[in-house]
Amino acid sequence: MCEWKPDFDNLNERVTKIEGRMEQVEHDVGKMRSETQEGFKAGSAQMHAINTSVSNLAHDFGERMNGIDKRLVTEKEKWGECLRDILKWTVRVVLAGCAVAMGITAWQSLVGK
Secondary structure, eight states: OOTTHHHHHHHHHHHHHHHHHHHHHHHHHHHHHHHHHHHHHHHHHHHHHHHHHHHHHHHHHHHHHHHHHHHHHHHHHHHHHHHHHHHHHHHHHHHHHHHHHHHHHHHHHHHOO
């Protein structure tokens, strides 16, 4: 029997334990890798959902702003028409007043002396 036999047996036992531990580490690392990949996939899906929600909100906001702009333009047109009518009637009244004043002055200059 060899004198190194107990040392080799001890070494073989230690190598076997190290191999077992290494297999467990490889298994754990593989599991962590798959969990990380699943996490990134889930994060990607969530970011896609967030992006879709933001796009929908932006579209809705744009539609609402267009509606408000259309209403503002309509209101401005109505106010513009109203102010034009007031201006037209004011000019008519002033011109009528001028015509009456001219008529009175002409009548006074012809008859009133």
